[in-house]
Amino acid sequence: MMSLSLYASLLGGWLALALTALLATGATQALRVLLTVLFLVLCGVAGGLSGDVAGCMMETAPALALCVWVFRARHGAGNVSRGAAVLPFFLSGIAALAIAFGRCDLLGLFLGCGLVARLALAIGPRGLERDGWQVLRMELCGLLMAQGGLFVLQAGWGHMHDQAGAILLVGGLLLACAVMGRPGQAGPGWNMEILAVLPVVARAGGVWPVLLPVLTFMGCVCLSWAVLFRRGRVSGGGYWAGWAVLAAGLPDDGMGALPLAACLLVMACVPLSDGPPAGYMVWPPFLPGMAAGLVLVGEMGGMAPVAFAAGASLWPVLALRGRDAHGRPPWAQATLLLVAGCAVLATVAYRVGRGS
Template structure:
């Protein structure tokens, strides 16, 4: 048995270890892989006794994203030189810590730390990231204060809109400019944010409506032609936000599936671009089916809208993915294994809707 305090201190120790090891040795491929697998094992061991299986899957998603990032060959070449390879490790540790703490104020602090890491290690003088990140965090903190003050129903709605919108803005979901594909900071922050927001929505029910609305906006936003032109995949951020806005009884399994799909495929969805990946039991297909089913029970109108939004993506994705490279194949295998796991969970625990 492992208490949350022990788990948090272990993850902090892992971050310090990764930082010093990568700085000392320059970050060879074997060491990076070893560190990523170590975090994965830490998550697998640490969260099993305390939480249910679904929460364990959610908690492991940043480590999974880190593993995908480390082992896929196309990112290695880009990050070979200098300090840039350090960033994903620190961000993954941050996201795991934020998930295990599960509090909104600490989440704001951890996203701010991630932003600082990006500005210090990544491109220096990135004013766009500063504008979007810090502005969003300031808005989220203000909304959080309004929610905590408990002024009344209407003020709670305003606070929920500020909190959700600010956090999503800080994750770079609704920003106007598309980031380079597979940028780690937005993906990791989104993985932590949606899970913590879904938890906070139990306390403040006004968050449900705000999250559902923002998820619909994200889906519509990803339909703009300039955003889906290169990849042709599904943008999973909208689906994850939509899943976080579900009522808390049905939210956990679709949210976990969406987060796993987000961790496997990335924001641009290049791994999910192949048409075969969208069918069950591949993970993206499972996530979509679960999400649409649960949404159909909660609010049928939103489910119909989401399904209609996804249709152009499907038709556009058909001719893509003619020649799968090894990275896409490995990602497909991972998605298949995870999809089978999520299906088994859904079958064992009764259905989502039961």
């Protein structure tokens, strides 16, 4: 069992070391791989020592996303600026710190740090660029709303006020994560914030139970957003974000935090702006898609109508599967998804076997 202060200081040390090394040496590929593997091992060890498999998966999700990004960037074009090469390291380190602390009131601080880093990159010789203003508008508006909602929740004025505060908090955080925005604003291919925000919010749902139905509602909104407004260019990340929000709102029964962990794993492995999802690799009957199945099963226990509505939203994915010929994922990503799905299934089997 690693104490929180030790883990946080280790993460902070890794962050400082990584930023210094990358900025000093010009971010060679070997150094990036080394730092990423170190980060993954650190998160994995800390999560493994806690003994909770779902929590371990959630803690390693930012490191996994960073791994995927680093190993994909080797094949891609290498003409990114030095700041853009360092930014994912910074964001993932911040996300891991936010998950480690797990406190809602610190989310504003961490997301604000990420926003400052992004804006510092977007600023050019003639001030902020257009995308930079858009990022500022969405993220800062979302953070302000979330902060207001958090204050109302903390004040504890009564049930109605708590509900309004929960709506503001969840909606603001999702707005700050650019889940319901135009695709492409979230960043080049990864969305670390959502990986950090959802575990923290799901943990806060234990303190304020009013958050859970709000999360279910917002998950349905995200799914319908992904279905209705991106029909032409469906992105897999949007669907999985909706599923993850839905899973975060599950009542805490036998399945625990496992559906959320599975959804976050798939979100970490599937880059956000990867074009249309490579059909059968994220299609629910395939192994990583078991997360969606788990969410459905969990929802069936609590709220059957929501489960039916969510299942109906799978239709565009199914329809897209047929005409997806050229967008095959590389074999490494398929293997990664397979391993993640196997891990989820093994955890479920272990838990069911132990429980019976």
